[in-house]
Amino acid sequence: MNNERYERGVQKFKxxxxxxxxxxxxxxxxxxxxxxxxxxxxxxxxxxxRPGLDLRSREIATIAALITLGNAPLQxxxxxxxxxxxxxxxxxxxxxxxxxxxYAGFPAALNxxxxxxxxxxxxxxxxxxKRTKIxxxxxxxxxxxxINEKSRIRQNKSKRHRRVL
Amino acid sequence: MNNERYERGVQKFKxxxxxxxxxxxxxxxxxxxxxxxxxxxxxxxxxxxRPGLDLRSREIATIAALITLGNAPLQxxxxxxxxxxxxxxxxxxxxxxxxxxxYAGFPAALNxxxxxxxxxxxxxxxxxxKRTKIxxxxxxxxxxxxINEKSRIRQNKSKRHRRVL
Amino acid sequence: MNNERYERGVQKFKxxxxxxxxxxxxxxxxxxxxxxxxxxxxxxxxxxxRPGLDLRSREIATIAALITLGNAPLQxxxxxxxxxxxxxxxxxxxxxxxxxxxYAGFPAALNxxxxxxxxxxxxxxxxxxKRTKIxxxxxxxxxxxxINEKSRIRQNKSKRHRRVL
Amino acid sequence: MNNERYERGVQKFKxxxxxxxxxxxxxxxxxxxxxxxxxxxxxxxxxxxRPGLDLRSREIATIAALITLGNAPLQxxxxxxxxxxxxxxxxxxxxxxxxxxxYAGFPAALNxxxxxxxxxxxxxxxxxxKRTKIxxxxxxxxxxxxINEKSRIRQNKSKRHRRVL
Amino acid sequence: MNNERYERGVQKFKxxxxxxxxxxxxxxxxxxxxxxxxxxxxxxxxxxxRPGLDLRSREIATIAALITLGNAPLQxxxxxxxxxxxxxxxxxxxxxxxxxxxYAGFPAALNxxxxxxxxxxxxxxxxxxKRTKIxxxxxxxxxxxxINEKSRIRQNKSKRHRRVL
Amino acid sequence: MNNERYERGVQKFKxxxxxxxxxxxxxxxxxxxxxxxxxxxxxxxxxxxRPGLDLRSREIATIAALITLGNAPLQxxxxxxxxxxxxxxxxxxxxxxxxxxxYAGFPAALNxxxxxxxxxxxxxxxxxxKRTKIxxxxxxxxxxxxINEKSRIRQNKSKRHRRVL
Numbered sequence: 001m002n003n004e005r006y007e008r009g010v011q012k013f014k015x016x017x018x019x020x021x022x023x024x025x026x027x028x029x030x031x032x033x034x035x036x037x038x039x040x041x042x043x044x045x046x047x048x049x050r051p052g053l054d055l056r057s058r059e060i061a062t063i064a065a066l067i068t069l070g071n072a073p074l075q076x077x078x079x080x081x082x083x084x085x086x087x088x089x090x091x092x093x094x095x096x097x098x099x100x101x102x103y104a105g106f107p108a109a110l111n112x113x114x115x116x117x118x119x120x121x122x123x124x125x126x127x128x129x130k131r132t133k134i135x136x137x138x139x140x141x142x143x144x145x146x147i148n149e150k151s152r153i154r155q156n157k158s159k160r161h162r163r164v165l
Numbered sequence: 166m167n168n169e170r171y172e173r174g175v176q177k178f179k180x181x182x183x184x185x186x187x188x189x190x191x192x193x194x195x196x197x198x199x200x201x202x203x204x205x206x207x208x209x210x211x212x213x214x215r216p217g218l219d220l221r222s223r224e225i226a227t228i229a230a231l232i233t234l235g236n237a238p239l240q241x242x243x244x245x246x247x248x249x250x251x252x253x254x255x256x257x258x259x260x261x262x263x264x265x266x267x268y269a270g271f272p273a274a275l276n277x278x279x280x281x282x283x284x285x286x287x288x289x290x291x292x293x294x295k296r297t298k299i300x301x302x303x304x305x306x307x308x309x310x311x312i313n314e315k316s317r318i319r320q321n322k323s324k325r326h327r328r329v330l
Numbered sequence: 331m332n333n334e335r336y337e338r339g340v341q342k343f344k345x346x347x348x349x350x351x352x353x354x355x356x357x358x359x360x361x362x363x364x365x366x367x368x369x370x371x372x373x374x375x376x377x378x379x380r381p382g383l384d385l386r387s388r389e390i391a392t393i394a395a396l397i398t399l400g401n402a403p404l405q406x407x408x409x410x411x412x413x414x415x416x417x418x419x420x421x422x423x424x425x426x427x428x429x430x431x432x433y434a435g436f437p438a439a440l441n442x443x444x445x446x447x448x449x450x451x452x453x454x455x456x457x458x459x460k461r462t463k464i465x466x467x468x469x470x471x472x473x474x475x476x477i478n479e480k481s482r483i484r485q486n487k488s489k490r491h492r493r494v495l
Numbered sequence: 496m497n498n499e500r501y502e503r504g505v506q507k508f509k510x511x512x513x514x515x516x517x518x519x520x521x522x523x524x525x526x527x528x529x530x531x532x533x534x535x536x537x538x539x540x541x542x543x544x545r546p547g548l549d550l551r552s553r554e555i556a557t558i559a560a561l562i563t564l565g566n567a568p569l570q571x572x573x574x575x576x577x578x579x580x581x582x583x584x585x586x587x588x589x590x591x592x593x594x595x596x597x598y599a600g601f602p603a604a605l606n607x608x609x610x611x612x613x614x615x616x617x618x619x620x621x622x623x624x625k626r627t628k629i630x631x632x633x634x635x636x637x638x639x640x641x642i643n644e645k646s647r648i649r650q651n652k653s654k655r656h657r658r659v660l
Numbered sequence: 661m662n663n664e665r666y667e668r669g670v671q672k673f674k675x676x677x678x679x680x681x682x683x684x685x686x687x688x689x690x691x692x693x694x695x696x697x698x699x700x701x702x703x704x705x706x707x708x709x710r711p712g713l714d715l716r717s718r719e720i721a722t723i724a725a726l727i728t729l730g731n732a733p734l735q736x737x738x739x740x741x742x743x744x745x746x747x748x749x750x751x752x753x754x755x756x757x758x759x760x761x762x763y764a765g766f767p768a769a770l771n772x773x774x775x776x777x778x779x780x781x782x783x784x785x786x787x788x789x790k791r792t793k794i795x796x797x798x799x800x801x802x803x804x805x806x807i808n809e810k811s812r813i814r815q816n817k818s819k820r821h822r823r824v825l
Numbered sequence: 826m827n828n829e830r831y832e833r834g835v836q837k838f839k840x841x842x843x844x845x846x847x848x849x850x851x852x853x854x855x856x857x858x859x860x861x862x863x864x865x866x867x868x869x870x871x872x873x874x875r876p877g878l879d880l881r882s883r884e885i886a887t888i889a890a891l892i893t894l895g896n897a898p899l900q901x902x903x904x905x906x907x908x909x910x911x912x913x914x915x916x917x918x919x920x921x922x923x924x925x926x927x928y929a930g931f932p933a934a935l936n937x938x939x940x941x942x943x944x945x946x947x948x949x950x951x952x953x954x955k956r957t958k959i960x961x962x963x964x965x966x967x968x969x970x971x972i973n974e975k976s977r978i979r980q981n982k983s984k985r986h987r988r989v990l
Contacts, residue, residue: 032443034875035428039436042867043267050859053260057225061261064226065268068233070566071400072437095218096226098530102208103230103765106538107567113527197773199545200758207537208766215529235896236730237767263860268435271868272897278857362608364710365593372702373601373927380694383920387885391921394886395928398893401565402602425878426886432868433890538762548755552720556756559721560763563728590713591721597703598725600928692938695923703931731895732932 006037009045016048016055017078018085024078059083063096067112068104076112080119090120171202174210181213181220182243183250189243224248228261232277233269241277245284255285336367339375346378346385347408348415354408389413393426397442398434406442410449420450501532504540511543511550512573513580519573554578558591562607563599571607575614585615666697669705676708676715677738678745684738719743723756727772728764736772740779750780831862834870841873841880842903843910849903884908888921892937893929901937905944915945 014021028036048058059082066076080093093116101109179186193201213223224247231241245258258281266274344351358366378388389412396406410423423446431439509516523531543553554577561571575588588611596604674681688696708718719742726736740753753776761769839846853861873883884907891901905918918941926934 031440031447032424032428034424035431035439035443038428038431038867038871039440042863042871043436046863046867047264047267050260050263052256053264057222057257057261058264060222060225061229061264062268064229065233065265066437068230069268069400069435069437070564072441075437075440091217092222094527094529095215096222098215098527098533099212099218099223099226100230101530101533102212103227103234103767105564105763105765106534107561107564107570107763109530110526110534110570111567113530117526196770196777197754197758199754200761200769200773203537203541203758203761204766204770207533207541211533211537231767234730234765234767235894237771240767240770259857259859263857263863266860266863268437270433270435270894271864272433272891272894272900274860275856275864275900276897278860282856361605361612362589362593364589365596365604365608368593368596368702368706369601369605372698372706376698376702377924377927380920380923382916383924387882387917387921388924390882390885391889391924392928394889395893395925396602398890399565399600399602399928402606405602405605421877422882425875426882428875429872429878429883429886430890432872433887433894542759542762545755545758547751548759552717552752552756553759555717555720556724556759557763559724560728560760563725564763586712587717590710591717593710594707594713594718594721595725597707598722598729598930598932600930602928691935691942692919692923694919695926695934695938698923698926699931699935726932729895729930729932732936735932735935 005041005045007045008049009040009043012044012049013040016044016059016082016086018081020081055086056083056088059086059088060092060096063088063093064100067097067100067108070104070108070111073111073115076115077119080116081123084123090116170206170210172210173214174205174208177209177214178205181209181224181247181251183246185246220251221248221253224251224253225257225261228253228258229265232262232265232273235269235273235276238276238280241280242284245281246288249284249288255281335371335375337375338379339370339373342374342379343370346374346389346412346416348411350411385416386413386418389416389418390422390426393418393423394430397427397430397438400434400438400441403441403445406445407449410446411453414453420446500536500540502540503544504535504538507539507544508535511539511554511577511581513576515576550581551578551583554581554583555587555591558583558588559595562592562595562603565599565603565606568606568610571610572614575611576618579614579618585611665701665705667705668709669700669703672704672709673700676704676719676742676746678741680741715746716743716748719746719748720752720756723748723753724760727757727760727768730764730768730771733771733775736775737779740776741783744783750776830866830870832870833874834865834868837869837874838865841869841884841907841911843906845906880911881908881913884911884913885917885921888913888918889925892922892925892933895929895933895936898936898940901940902944905941906948909948915941 010025013025017024025036025040028039048055059079062079063076063083066072066079083093084090094113097109097112097116100112175190178190182189190201190205193204213220224244227244228241228248231237231244248258249255259278262274262277262281265277340355343355347354355366355370358369378385389409392409393406393413396402396409413423414420424443427439427442427446430442505520508520512519520531520535523534543550554574557574558571558578561567561574578588579585589608592604592607592611595607670685673685677684685696685700688699708715719739722739723736723743726732726739743753744750754773757769757772757776760772835850838850842849850861850865853864873880884904887904888901888908891897891904908918909915919938922934922937922941925937
């Protein structure tokens with residue numbers, strides 16, 4: 001059996017996806033066990049595991065491809081997270097998106113910016129929630145209230161972003 | 166007038182395209198002077214000149230986008246040359262192409278590999294021709310003959326590559 | 331008038347769409363009467379009515395095309411139902427989708443699997459509802475409760491499926 | 496600085512988008528100030544401001560392009576509004592969409608018709624709301640009630656349209 | 661039979677394609693008689709024959725769609741000729757192409773400009789050949805020589821255009 | 826090592842491609858040994874080797890996908906040959922192509938018909954050449970001359986087909 005490729009794929013998948021990797025594999029398997037196995041084996045066990053190109057460059061290429069395809073918004077959001085995990089900065093992601101206006105057109109770039117903003121806000125919220133939990137255990141209640149307020153303001157702002165251009 | 170953007174665009178264009186830049190701008194202008202101006206001003210004067218992302222990463226993104234589009238083989242070949250100019254290796258270009266099989270499908274990757282091979286062979290031939298010229302002025306005629314033979318062999322091999330898969 | 335083509339189209343449309351055909355034609359007409367007429371006349375009255383290829387093969391081709399287009403998720407779901415109606419099995423639909431990873435890329439395949447799972451669950455639910463109605467008239471109330479429970483479990487499970495990969 | 500192009504872009508943007516232009520620019524800026532500037536400068540300050548083609552023809556071309564891309568439904572809806580603003584009639588928009596069935600396929604045309612119907616209904620609703628406001632200030636309360644009723648009926652009808660084909 | 665639609669289609673096809681229409685229909689039939697019939701009947705007999713949009717606007721939409729598709733260069737060239745036949749000027753065609761850089765990306769626009777330039781040069785050559793024939797019958801041999809020379813110069817220039825960007 | 830998948834892939838590849846399979850694998854390897862290995866392993870060793878769908882249906886799906894992609898004319902021609910090898914008739918291939926006019930648009934269908942005609946003519950020519958060889962060994966020279974004449978006529982006719990629509 002191809003145990004080796006699958007195992008290598010799981011390792012690479014988790015390296016790229018970070019802490020959410022385990023959960024993502026479970027969801028993939030629930031969707032379809034065979035396609036899930038191929039996703040782990042070929043893209044991650046074979047391709048992303050090849051030594052000839054660093055993961056940062058690989059995620060830049062993937063984000064450019066997904067913006068250009070234009071019909072996989074969920075995967076674009078997942079790979080924006082992955083890119084951040086392997087060392088691409090938020091600023092660099094915005095740069096890739098702006099550059100795609102040249103090749104894939106302005107509508108593709110605008111849709112991708114919206115997706116990136118959503119990911120950034122989700123990450124900020126997750127970060128806030130983590131900090132809030134720690135704060136709560138430490139009983140710094142007054143500060144907690146403030147953070148929640150900020151978080152609410154950011155969420156409202158985020159809803160405005162989602163409104164159509 | 167937008168002289169500043171145009172001038173910055175010409176500089177960036179030449180930095181990316183290398184020695185063939187001047188000639189490429191001339192051909193662009195002959196095609197359509199207005200579109201040529203926009204190509205210099207927006208993609209090169211505005212986008213590629215932005216400081217937030219290095220040129221190597223920008224060319225990786227562009228190559229990924231052009232493979233995914235799949236209908237701009239000439240531009241793909243031009244940007245494979247550009248990528249080599251700004252520090253992407255031949256091996257890394259092959260890696261990007263192989264990775265695109267995952268996102269744009271195997272036919273797109275196979276067509277891109279063929280384009281890359283053509284560029285690599287054109288570059289080898291150009292390199293050989295340059296060396297031959299130098300050799301000729303230096304009167305090392307016996308060695309020159311050998312190089313030409315090699316070059317002929319490579320060309321024949323290259324024709325085989327072009328045959329359809 | 332083209333009564334003949336339209337009538338043939340309605341017949342073929344109903345043959346392919348099954349019991350929901352009538353309702354679908356009504357919705358098409360409400361959307362735009364002229365485009366609705368063309369949909370019935372050309373794809374169904376002309377193309378699907380041609381004798382040279384069986385309906386099973388036609389729906390396989392259509393599903394492959396819709397996965398590859400990637401931007402018509404609603405039509406993909408409708409044609410997954412049609413394919414099931416004309417003799418393609420659930421398993422075969424999954425096979426077509428997995429195969430499309432090779433040609434249209436993994437994101438297209440993953441989005442299509444999600445669509446297929448949604449259709450399968452909708453069909454199971456419809457099937458359950460029908461059986462429940464029959465059961466109710468037959469006063470087998472204890473069994474009915476069980477079925478409803480199962481259906482609720484399945485729905486919850488289905489919501490998990492919808493979460494992004 | 497490129498003040499001239501930006502200012503010309505803002506003027507052209509407002510000319511095309513109508514009364515909602517100001518708000519749309521604000522949302523663009525909030526999304527990403529740099530990409531927003533490029534959107535104003537290049538498409539609107541440069542391209543749409545060129546004298547060689549009237550705005551009506553430009554919006555016809557843009558709508559055809561967005562239907563064909565198939566992955567920018569929001570931008571399609573925005574440009575259907577723009578087209579109406581610069582003299583394309585509702586009937587003509589429907590004609591362009593029907594014609595696109597020939598080049599981009601029937602699914603693309605059906606999705607575009609749905610988008611157009613949504614825009615038309617939004618516009619009717621906005622029109623009704625404006626008239627209602629005027630009526631209210633004029634204290635014609637009995638008539639107002641009737642208009643609201645009509646508007647509710649239209650909304651319900653509109654929900655039916657949105658149901659998937 | 662659908663004689664009416666087919667006849668209307670042939671009329672519209674010839675109206676749009678001009679003097680080359682007859683020959684084009686013959687070639688279509690030789691390719692595949694059934695698909696040829698559908699091409700005449702649906703796009704031309706049904707769609708282009710609809711009264712709601714003028715032919716000039718229809719060809720603008722078609723050119724925009726074909727540039728955006730990016731994979732039908734032959735049809736793009738044919739429709740550039742058609743557009744010229746129904747009143748779109750060369751300048752306006754260039755404007756549509758430049759505008760498509762915004763929606764379909766710069767590579768698509770550059771490829772389309774190259775196609776348009778080829779069509780314009782073919783038309784100039786055909787025009788010259790016609791004039792030459794008339795001149796020959798009129799025995800103005802000295803002038804004829806001059807025209808041929810010009811035409812040769814233009815052809816050489818045209819070959820330069822074709823070189824890749 | 827993945828010897829098993831590779832070997833299974835080679836077997837399936839040859840089963841689908843027929844007598845030209847060996848040569849095609851050699852060309853793939855020459856293009857890029859790694860991508861060649863992946864092509865054999867994943868599409869052929871994994872996907873086409875799965876038991877859930879017959880090869881005839883698989884090739885129907887692949888042809889539909891390649892017509893829809895529209896940017897892989899070489900692969901489309903290769904898979905038209907494959908489809909014929911696994912039991913799809915010429916007539917059925919034409920039917921799939923005509924049907925794709927509905928989903929991928931008429932230009933995609935017209936380009937695909939042209940590709941199919943080229944494949945059919947290449948196959949007829951290959952068939953003729955084989956028969957000619959056998960005939961030659963059997964010394965039926967008078968008949969051979971006739972066959973060659975026919976073949977020349979067919980070739981001339983084929984050149985006409987290639988002219989652009």
